[in-house]
Amino acid sequence: xxxxxxxxxxxFASTYSYPAAxxxxxxxxxxxxxxxxxxxxxxxxxKANGWTTSPFNIYPAKGRYMWRDLERICGxxxxxxxxxxxFPQNTLLAARVALVALVQEWGEDFCRAVYRAxxxxxxxxxxxxxxxxxxxxxxxxxDAVIGQSQSDEVKARLRAQTEEAAARGIFGAPSFIxxxxxxxxxxxxxxxxxxxxxx
Amino acid sequence: xxxxxxxxxxxFASTYSYPAAxxxxxxxxxxxxxxxxxxxxxxxxxKANGWTTSPFNIYPAKGRYMWRDLERICGxxxxxxxxxxxFPQNTLLAARVALVALVQEWGEDFCRAVYRAxxxxxxxxxxxxxxxxxxxxxxxxxDAVIGQSQSDEVKARLRAQTEEAAARGIFGAPSFIxxxxxxxxxxxxxxxxxxxxxx
Numbered sequence: 001x002x003x004x005x006x007x008x009x010x011x012f013a014s015t016y017s018y019p020a021a022x023x024x025x026x027x028x029x030x031x032x033x034x035x036x037x038x039x040x041x042x043x044x045x046x047k048a049n050g051w052t053t054s055p056f057n058i059y060p061a062k063g064r065y066m067w068r069d070l071e072r073i074c075g076x077x078x079x080x081x082x083x084x085x086x087f088p089q090n091t092l093l094a095a096r097v098a099l100v101a102l103v104q105e106w107g108e109d110f111c112r113a114v115y116r117a118x119x120x121x122x123x124x125x126x127x128x129x130x131x132x133x134x135x136x137x138x139x140x141x142x143d144a145v146i147g148q149s150q151s152d153e154v155k156a157r158l159r160a161q162t163e164e165a166a167a168r169g170i171f172g173a174p175s176f177i178x179x180x181x182x183x184x185x186x187x188x189x190x191x192x193x194x195x196x197x198x199x
Numbered sequence: 200x201x202x203x204x205x206x207x208x209x210x211f212a213s214t215y216s217y218p219a220a221x222x223x224x225x226x227x228x229x230x231x232x233x234x235x236x237x238x239x240x241x242x243x244x245x246k247a248n249g250w251t252t253s254p255f256n257i258y259p260a261k262g263r264y265m266w267r268d269l270e271r272i273c274g275x276x277x278x279x280x281x282x283x284x285x286f287p288q289n290t291l292l293a294a295r296v297a298l299v300a301l302v303q304e305w306g307e308d309f310c311r312a313v314y315r316a317x318x319x320x321x322x323x324x325x326x327x328x329x330x331x332x333x334x335x336x337x338x339x340x341x342d343a344v345i346g347q348s349q350s351d352e353v354k355a356r357l358r359a360q361t362e363e364a365a366a367r368g369i370f371g372a373p374s375f376i377x378x379x380x381x382x383x384x385x386x387x388x389x390x391x392x393x394x395x396x397x398x
Contacts, residue, residue, distance in 0.1 A: 049258055059248055061370040065384055072391070171260040185264055188387045192271070 003034045006197040007177040009165055010111070011042040012095060013054070013088035014173035015070050018119040020187040021112055021174070022079055031194045037108055039098040040165040041091065041158065042173055048166070054088045070119075073187070082122030089118060090126030092158075096149040097131055099157055106138050113138065202233045205396040206376040208364055209310070210241040211294060212253070212287035213372035214269050217318040219386040220311055220373070221278055226389055232396045236307055238297040239364040240290065240357065241372055247365070253287045269318075272386070281321030288317060289325030291357075295348040296330055298356055305337050312337065 008024055010017040028035045046054070056063035067083065074081035094114050101107035113134045117123040123130050128146065135142035148154065165175070169183050176184040176193035184193035207223055209216040227234045245253070255262035266282060273280035293313050300306035312333045316322040322329050327345065334341035347353065364374070368382050375383040375392035383392035 059370065061365075061368055065368060065370065065382060068382070069384070069388075166260075169260055169264060171258065171264065183264060183267070185268070186387075188385075189268075 003032050004197040005034045005036055005179055006193055007036050007038050009038045009040055009170055009173060009175040009177065011040060011173040012091035012098075012111075012114055012118065012125060014042065015056070015066060015087075015119065016073075016187040017174040018070070018115045019073050019077055019079060020190055021115045022077065023187075024190060025108065027190055028194055031198050033194050033197045037098075037102050037111060038161060038165075039095045039102070039111070039158070040162045040170075040173075041095060042088075044162055045166055045171060057087065074119075080116070080120035082120060084118045084122050085124050086126075089124060093128060093146070093149065094125050094131060095158055096154050097135070097145060099154050099161075100145055100148045106140065109138055110134065110140075202231050203396045204233045204235055204378055205392055206235050206237050208237045208239055208369055208372060208374040208376065210239060210372040211290035211297075211310075211313055211317065211324060213241065214255070214265060214286075214318065215272075215386040216373040217269070217314045218272050218276055218278060219389055220314050221276065222386075223389060224307065227393055230393045230397050232393050236297075236301050236310060237360060237364075238294045238301070238310070238357070239361045239369075239372075240294060241287075243361055244365055244370060256286065273318075279315070279319035281319060283317045283321050284323050285325075288323060292327060292345070292348065293324050293330060294357055295353050296334070296344060298353050298360075299344055299347045305339065308337055309333065309339075 006028065008020070010021060024035055042054075046052075051058060054063075056066050071081050098107065098111055098114070101110040114125055114131070117130055117134055118125045125131065131146065132142040135145055168177060168181070170177075170185075172185055174185075174187060174190075176190065178193065178197045182193075182196050184190075184196070205227065207219070209220060223234055241253075245251075250257060253262075255265050270280050297306070297310055297313070300309040313324055313330070316329055316333055317324045324330065330345065331341040334344055367376060367380070369376075369384075371384055373384075373386060373389075375389065377383075377392065377396045381392075381395050383389075383395070
């Protein structure tokens with residue numbers, strides 16, 4: 001029998017996607033649920049709301065709270081935490097590279113390493129040099145991978161994935177969708193989503 | 200030794216404040232934390248963001264998700280759930296009555312009964328007759344209590360409480376603030392807030 005599958009929709013700029021990405025592997029394995037990692041871009045969805053930046057920037061009280069909350073969450077999980085230089089980061093290249101990476105063995109490691117660089121080490125993941133470094137540390141041919149990520153096919157796939165996210169009711173990240181279409185939003189809903197998936 | 204105190208900031212129109220109000224008594228007692236119930240109005244805070252209604256109405260995908268999420272949460276807690284007729288409800292009178300009630304023995308029962316009427320039974324708590332019914336079921340002299348709630352003192356106290364909420368960094372409900380000023384937002388942060396309070 002195939003294990004139930006949970007779609008993990010994430011955006012590299014999303015702060016709460018960081019602890020979710022770090023937790024989901026072990027949490028899913030413990031429940032016998034398979035995870036499909038699905039990068040997408042929040043920018044187009046936010047633009048449809050009339051937002052040109054993150055709501056955490058538009059609404060300062062909410063933003064201040066989020067950074068403090070994220071710091072507490074990372075502390076409780078023993079995850080390193082540092083605010084990246086500028087928020088939200090430009091994640092277009094990282095998301096395209098993730099689409100190339102996720103059809104290979106090291107794809108999830110790449111995603112975790114990007115989050116770790118951004119919110120653990122406070123690096124600028126919009127800088128291609130940072131992604132090159134991440135890829136090399138994973139033993140990959142960075143130039144080849146980044147070259148592939150620039151293909152029309154990958155660009156179209158990221159657009160399609162982002163459109164699918166919107167069509168499935170997603171409005172933020174991280175989001176989780178079960179086989180039967182149940183949507184859960186937020187790092188704090190990971191366990192509920194996994195429990196639903198295995199029902 | 201006095202027990203640690205957690206301030207529970209709630210707004211009667213707030214959907215996620217419903218499960219929080221129903222859970223907080225037992226959850227706090229189990230941890231030896233005292234709870235101070237603090238009603239306030241979200242309207243003035245939302246207005247400062249340029250919103251004339253709930254963001255759940257302004258952003259439909261988020262609103263659809265919230266109602267489904269709330270239904271799941273109530274299901275898991277065995278709480279009755281029904282969408283009220285119109286959202287958000289006008290909660291000015293309910294909040295004023297709560298200020299009168301909360302200096303008396305039956306104050307928390309009143310707050311829970313209002314939430315239960317609104318989100319458990321789908322009643323319109325903006326209708327004074329519904330509040331009269333709730334007060335009578337608690338054995339109170341409804342006319343006298345509602346009369347008191349209309350005093351200038353109570354009106355000023357609700358305004359002051361709402362201003363204090365904003366000044367303390369609150370931007371949504373439910374929110375929890377510990378003795379040392381740590382802010383937690385959302386029904387799903389209740390346990391974290393209680394654990395922080397008793398450190």
